[in-house]
Amino acid sequence: MLRLIATSLCLRCQCAAALPLHIRTCATLIPAENQQTVEALYDLSVDIQxxxxxxxxxxxxxxxYTKEVADLLKDLGASGPVIARILTVHPEAVLCQPEQMQTQKELWMSVCPKQKDLVGIIENFPASFFTSSSHHxxxxNNITFxxxxxxxxxxxxxxxxxxPQSFSRPVEQNEVMVRTLQQSYQDLGGEEANMKIWLQKLLSxxxxxxxKPPEVLRENLLFLRDKGFSTAELLHLxxxxxxFVTELNPDSMRRTLAYSQDTICCSEAELRHIVLNCPALLYYPDDILAERFKGLLSAGISMSQIKETPTVLELTTQIVNYRIQRLRVHRxxxxxxxxxxxNxxxxxxxxxxGKLQLRSERPIFNPVAPLKVDD
Incomplete structure (x- = not known):
């Protein structure tokens, strides 16, 4: 019996010895939590769980660098609850070195000098602020551009x-895309005086x-030109x-336009007019459009009404049905x-x-009704 036990123990030892080193030691490779970090975050009311x-x-x-991050945010005017929210959502911030954070602060304040506004940005986009020092x-350079x-x-x-990806990459790439946008705007007849405002709205x-690759914009404009849109109409789009014109591609637009024309039963000229009134029509996939057409027609709305007001296609079926139900209350x-x-x-x-509600509640004046006059 003793011999069997000894043999069993020896076999276990042999099996343990036969295991690869990385398997036997995997449990010790994972370091324990840094208690200083945990306690510092806990003191800041961060949701540790x-x-x-x-x-x-x-x-x-x-x-x-938990204390350093908290101090930087406090210096900017962030309250305790705000700091806690930022570090709960983006705890990676505590791994940024103090010099790195100071550089980020200076970069951001060169375009956002109000500390209160900067705190709001960090709260909503912490990953954009606490970024790699290799991108500074x-x-x-992109800020300067x-x-x-x-x-x-x-x-x-x-x-x-x-x-933030557009600022972390070489400035030359952004210069090419901006020049392409400006050139396209001017080639379509856009006025130089309005170009800055147009570019600001586009980027905003x-x-x-x-x-996006600059070629995408050129290809989409060329496709729409081939579809009969004039230079002025292309500028309008x-x-x-x-x-959003860079989010499209000729294949998707071709499918969308073909489906819309077949469904609405209109000519190419009428379709262009509809698209000009509702440019969003270009980037809705077939299945989305099918659902919205079906919802509108099921509510008793005619195709001629949709042609007259195509922007109703921008609304989901759920929103359309909800609004129709509310309108019925006021007949x-x-x-x-x-x-x-x-819309x-x-x-x-x-x-x-609200205007419709006031109109329906307003008493109707009857010109032949007798006036009530005090004796």
Missing amino acids: KVRKLNGWVLHQSQA DNQR FQSLNLNKRIITKLMASA QNPYVLL LSKLRG YDVRTGSLEVL GTKKDFEMSY
């Missing part, structure tokens, strides 16, 4: 916050336009669609009335609805 769940690796780093030269275009500082700040509405029938009342943002609709 959330950090462990989403970015637990940060807590295992041997070097962290590119950031600085966009300032040379006389763009509003607010626009440059928005670009840096919402599309779609900051990621800078990351470029201004209306802003940067407004979209089947016989204008669809304009359905617009939630704020636009509420304004139109």
Whole structure:
């Protein structure tokens, strides 16, 4: 019996010895949490459990600068709860070296001098602020370039916050895309005096336009020209669609236009008129358009009404049905009335609805009714 036990133990030892070194030691390769980091974050009221769940690796780093990050944010005017939110969402910030953070602060304040505004940006876009030090030269060069275009500082700040990739890459790439946009605008008859405002709106509405290849814009404009759109109409689309024209491609537009023409049963000239009134039609996929056409027709809206007010296609079926139900309360029938009342943002609709409500509640004056006069 003793011999069997001894043999069993020897076999276990042999098996353990036969295991590769990296398997036997894997449990010791994962370092323990840095308790100084954990305690510092806890003192700042950071949600440690959330950090462990989403970015637990940060807590295992041997070097962290939690106090330095908190001090920098406090110096900018951030409150305790704001600091806690920033570090809960983006705990990687504590891994940024103090010199790196100071450089970022100086770069950002060159376009966003108000500390209160900068704190708001960091709260909403922490990853854009706490970025790699290897990008500082590119950031600085890109800031200089966009300032040379006389763009509003607010626009440059928005670009840096919402599309940081465009500032972390070499400035030459952004210069090529901006020149392509400017040249396209001028070639289509855009006035030099209005170009800066047009470019600002484009970059503000779609900051990621800078990351698109310049060839995409040229190909899309060429495709639309082949479809019969005039130079003035192309300028209208470029201004209306802003940067979204670079999100499209000839194949997707071809499918969308073909589907729309077949569904609406219109000529190519009529289709161009519809697109000019509703440029967004160009970038809706077939399945989205099919669902919206079906929803509108199911509500009793005719195809002729849709042709007259194509912007109603920008609304989801759910929003259309909700607004129709609210309008019915005040006896407004979209089947016989204008669809304009359905259009617009939630704020636009509420304004139109309010006017309709007042109109329906206003007492009707009867010119032949006897007047009540005190004796």
